[in-house]
Amino acid sequence: MGRGKKRSVQDVPIFLDDKFFRELQDIVQRVRWDYKTNREQFWMRDQALVCLFILSGLRVSEAIRIKKRQTRDYHDHILLAYLVTMKRGLTRKVVLPKKGRFAWFTGVFENWLRLVPSEDSYIFPSGSQFGFNWEKPLSRKRVFWIIKTTTGLFPHWFRGVCETIYGRLIFQSDAWKLKEFMGLKRLDSTSPYVRGSWEEDLQRIYEV
Structure with missing residues (x-):
């Protein structure tokens, strides 16, 4: 992955396979700022934040405002509720799965x-x-600095990754569902993340 300019998810070829998810894990584990004290706990905090970006697509300013009372821990998922977005006060609910x-x-x-x-x-x-x-x-500034310095990526890159995973694997290119999940105001904001490939239907050529 390159360095320097702010990245967009379209700049990076994303193959949504097991290898890609392992690469995401490697990126998370690189988030190790050179703290002088309490390193392990600071690293846990920072890596948890990056994981939340991947799982939820929250913006930095949205994620840092969350309090523990907005979470519920269940046997197969963690629920985050009443997440206020930066788009005119829309709220979101996010499920963090413990499977898959x-x-x-x-x-x-x-x-x-x-x-x-x-x-x-x-x-x-x-x-x-x-x-x-x-x-x-x-x-917000501190989050940007930690993540950009340790991974070479901007936090917004992870939002794009989340939108791509949800748009193509979970919502099967349903732009409306992706819009609602991400707390977006405009449907056209989902267009980079729900485009399908003709190769997805390649098997059908044998059925003509």
């Missing part, structure tokens, strides 16, 4: 969530050499 190829990413998020001390705590708190300040969220 998303399970590894949900596990990283879940392990961090267990360390969040109270319902009123921000899930992604700011921190210092003295530990976390659970009453104050990470800043």
Whole structure:
């Protein structure tokens, strides 16, 4: 993957296979900022945030505002509710599955969530050499700096990855469902992520 300019998901060839999901795991594990103290916990926080971007497609400014009380942990998924988007106050609900190829990413998020001390705590708190300040969220600028420096990618790239996975594998190129899931205002915003390939129907040539 290249470095430098802000990336769009269309810039990167995405094959939605097992290898691609392993590559995503490798990217998550590269999120290891050179903290001077409490490294393991800071890395857990940062990697959980990147996993949430992949699982939900949330914008940075949306993700850092989430508090623990907006989550419910069930046996096969974690539910995030009342997520306020930056698009005129639309709200979203997101399911983080504990099965399938998303399970590894949900596990990283879940392990961090267990360390969040109270319902009123921000899930992604700011921190210092003295530990976390659970009453104050990470800043948007700090998130951009950590992720861009450690992975070479902008946080918005992960939003595009999420839209592609949901658009093609889960919603089967249903643009309306993708729009509702992502909390988008315009249907045409989904167009880069729901385009199919003629090769998907290649088997039908043998049925003519």
